[in-house]
Amino acid sequence: HCPAVQCGVHQPVDSVLDAQPAGHCHExxxxxxxxxxxxxxxxxxxxxxxxxxxxxNTGDTFKMGPGGRNPDGVEHVLVDYAEGDGGDVALLGFEDLFGGGDHDYNDANFEIQGGIGFARVSAPASLILLLLGLAALAASSGSILRKSCRQILIPSSK
Known part of the structure; x- marks a missing residue:
């Protein structure tokens, strides 16, 4: 008896890393x-x-990420991500119906653990970027104020 959903891992270039030999069906x-x-x-x-x-049963393939990756233009995966002491954990819940189904994201579920996550920017680097941004904003604001506060000469009525 085949499960309703076959699982696979996809690279951005869409080459499939099959978890089983092609043509075989097993969990x-x-x-x-x-x-x-x-x-x-x-x-x-x-x-x-x-x-x-x-x-x-439909032949549809749905991928995580923006809806543009899927044939119906709909996002089919909900990702719940948490950082932990023992490693990061991502819970992926899939919708298996064209158009998004019932949006409960429980039709196929995966848990990924380990060295996953987002690239982190160190605190000093973030602070430097913030200060540079504020300095640029202040410089451009001063330039705008100088342009808008021109002296207007009014001829005297004498």
Missing amino acids: LPGRADLQPLAALYGIAPGSELIFGILVL
């Missing part, structure tokens, strides 16, 4: 290590991985 193990697959397909650390589902 993925409860836990899978993606590092060997990443090495096999040359995915470098820091690359974006796009997870997706293939709905077997």
